[in-house]
Amino acid sequence: MEKVIVKIVRENGVELPKYETAGAAGMDIRANIVEPIVLGSLERTLVPTGIKIAIPDGYEVQVRPRSGLALKHGITLLNTPGTIDSDYRGELKIIIANMSKDSYTINPQERIGQLVLNKVEQIEWEVVETLDETERGAGGFGHTGK
Numbered sequence: 001m002e003k004v005i006v007k008i009v010r011e012n013g014v015e016l017p018k019y020e021t022a023g024a025a026g027m028d029i030r031a032n033i034v035e036p037i038v039l040g041s042l043e044r045t046l047v048p049t050g051i052k053i054a055i056p057d058g059y060e061v062q063v064r065p066r067s068g069l070a071l072k073h074g075i076t077l078l079n080t081p082g083t084i085d086s087d088y089r090g091e092l093k094i095i096i097a098n099m100s101k102d103s104y105t106i107n108p109q110e111r112i113g114q115l116v117l118n119k120v121e122q123i124e125w126e127v128v129e130t131l132d133e134t135e136r137g138a139g140g141f142g143h144t145g146k
Helices: 067-073
Strands: 007-010 027-030 037-039 044-048 051-054 059-064 075-077 082-084 093-098 104-106 111-119
Touching: 037 044, 037 093, 067 075, 093 111
Parallel strands: none
Antiparallel strands: 007 051, 027 111, 037 104, 044 093, 059 082, 059 111, 075 093
């Protein structure tokens, strides 16, 4: 598997994001908080991670929810997947939402999301008068049934 070097700055005591298994696509990232945050039902909050990264040109890092938190506790990330652009140099912060009916406590250094590196290409528009026809055409939003 190809490895891409990404420079990272971390605050004192912050654990580097890491892959939990050899075949994992996402690296777990942790909450860099001193005190626990209690997130009530249907509430959301912005959680700092204590890291800054320099993503190479031609790449993005996506921030995704952790499946275990979603299934067991109804905890997800808003703006998912969130995109971290290659020219952003600020601290990574994650928007966490509690979709359950119960409160959830986010603890210091808890794994709260996953980071996935992706190659990206930019669009250059070509303005035309018509588009080529396809079998699907303009059908969308459930037009193929269940």
